[in-house]
Structures are given as structure tokens and as C-alpha cells.
Amino acid sequence: MKAPRYTIDTLHQQFPDDDACLEYMFQRQYGDLKACPKCAIVNPRYYRARGRKCYACNDCGYQLSPLANTIFHKSDTPLTKWFYAIYLFAVGKNGVSAKELERHLGVTYKTAWRMAKQIRLMMQQNGNMLSGIVEADETYIGGKAKLDRKFDNKTAIVEKKKGMGQVKAFATKQADATVTLPFLRANIEAGSTLHTDDSRIYSRVKRDFTHAFVNHSKLEYVKSGHH
Ligand SMILES: [Zn+2]
Secondary structure, eight states: OOOOOOOHHHHHHHOSSHHHHHHHHHHHHHTTOOBOTTTOOBSOOEEEOTTSSOEEETTTOOEEOTTTTSTTTTOOSOHHHHHHHHHHHHHOTTOOOHHHHHHHHTOOHHHHHHHHHHHHHHHHHHTTOBOSEEEEEEEEOSOGGGTTSSOOEEEEEEEOOSSOOOEEEEEESOOSHHHHHHHHHHHBOTTOEEEEOSOGGGGGOTTTSEEEEOOGGGOHHHHTTOO
16 A cells, blocks of 8 residues: 655644644654653653743753754744745755745745755755664763863764774764764664663663664773773
């Protein structure tokens, strides 16, 4: 049996407004968090923070932003328009021009051009995900004195392939599950084998990846550069 087609009606039903889009992103990014990253309460419950595009822990108020590290972050364009634009790219066989986006979305040409550029980049990256055996590692950059700086931590993932593997890294203020999990999901194909140390951050990726712990005493070369 053929799967039902995902049409523009399906899109509007699934994402009638920005709240629905944000909820979708929240579930996608954090839906399987087993404990609050801040207060560690098990099976945390979140409520939508009033007037903000984020969710807060019922118990401690810790806020999670479902749009962090996505192309929607810091954009004033409604998420429904973004989702519609991505839909057009997904169904368009020959790509979508900024001019078309401008017409379909009713945004300025400048906005349409920026959106098109970011969506193209995202789709390119999606087609460029790491796969197979991938190793993830966190690196701490800079000393405590620099803690007020942005980007103190870095999570690097390395594809372990014979010959040339790919390396990707991203930098964040903090290296906890709230930022690391979305990064891993966005860059590693589901079903890959993930090698990591036994950090709690990675205890939650079981659903997405086959997980192998790496014993760092046997893997000193990976840790070189750590102090
Ligand atoms: Zn909490």
C-alpha cells in the first residue's frame, strides 16, 4: 500500500500555528529527556514559558529552547512560514528560488533570500550526515577565568572510516545534554554506532544510535589535548 501523500493540507493540519511548530520542535529536540539537566528530577514536565519561544521545567524553572542550534533561531519570521518554505523545498523537484518564496510566503525578497539560503544549507548538511561508527567527545576550551566568554566547550564528532572520515565540531557555552543531543541528532544518521565515554550526556541516545562506551584509559589518543 502506498503511504498517504504529505500534501499542503497535511502540513496545515499538523502545523496550524507557531505554537504547534514550536511544540513539534520541542518534542523533536527534547522529547526523550529522562531527567531535567538542571535539577535532575526524573521524567521532568515542562510548561511553555509565557511570551517566550521556550519551555521551562515544572520543578526548577530551567529553560530549554527548542530552536537553539536550528535555522529558526533568532528569526522573526513565523515558524509556520519557515515550515511552509521547507515543505516547498521538499516537494520542489528543481529547487525553489528566493523569488518564489517571496511570492508564496508574502515576505520581503531579502527575507526570502536569506531563508532560501539557510534551507539549502540545512538540506545540504542533512545529506552530509556522519554515519557508521562515529565517535563523540567533549573538549573543554579555555580555563575557568574565561567562563564568561561564549563558546567555552566544544563537542566534536568524528566519523571513523578507513581513509578519510569527516570531522564536525560545535562550540557552546555549556556542554550538557540540552545542547549536545540536538547536535548529535542533527549530524549523525540514526542507526549509527556512537562511541563515547561514559558521560551521562550520552546515556540518552540509545533510541537513536547503537551506543558503545569507550574506555578512555585504552583510548588515550582521543584524549590528547585534554588537561
Ligand atoms: Zn528542573
